[in-house]
Amino acid sequence: MWWIFVVIGVLLMALEVLTPGFLVMWFGISFIVAAIPVSLKAPFWVVMLTYAATLLILTVFVRKIFVGKGHPAARTGTAALIGGEAVVVEAIDAVQGTGRVRAGKEVWSAISEDGASIEVDQVVQVKRIDGVKLVVTKEE
Numbered sequence: 001m002w003w004i005f006v007v008i009g010v011l012l013m014a015l016e017v018l019t020p021g022f023l024v025m026w027f028g029i030s031f032i033v034a035a036i037p038v039s040l041k042a043p044f045w046v047v048m049l050t051y052a053a054t055l056l057i058l059t060v061f062v063r064k065i066f067v068g069k070g071h072p073a074a075r076t077g078t079a080a081l082i083g084g085e086a087v088v089v090e091a092i093d094a095v096q097g098t099g100r101v102r103a104g105k106e107v108w109s110a111i112s113e114d115g116a117s118i119e120v121d122q123v124v125q126v127k128r129i130d131g132v133k134l135v136v137t138k139e140e
Helices: 002-018 024-039 044-067
Strands: 085-093 098-103 106-112 123-130 133-138
Touching: 002 024, 024 044, 085 106, 085 133, 098 123, 098 133
Parallel strands: 106 133
Antiparallel strands: 085 098, 085 123, 098 106, 123 133
16 A cells, blocks of 8 residues: 555656646655555554645745745846946937947937936946836946
8 A cells, every 4th residue: 555655656756847846746755755654554644644744844844945045037128238238329418319329239229317428339337217218327
């Protein structure tokens, strides 16, 4: 009878490959651990207590080791531009409302955060995005 618990545990651990988030694996490991009292012919309540305690420990404490660590999510799209550098390709002039910068591989319309004029080829820092324009400041 104990081998049924082991087989179920292995199948659940194999199922983990198809699911994200390290969740099903803990059920599988708990089934395998619960096979120990089954092999010792322990009462049903001991088997269930072993299974439940193992599952609780694994999901609450051990899962945090695997899921809780890692790097913060990578910024993508326009969010990746904020805080980055850009190069002025058309002078930024607050009076005329003109100016363009190259941020990465793209050219964007840009305005100066403080209203100052910024010349071509100057490196600027992207502060935020206002509609379809980058709001930039001179780098010092």
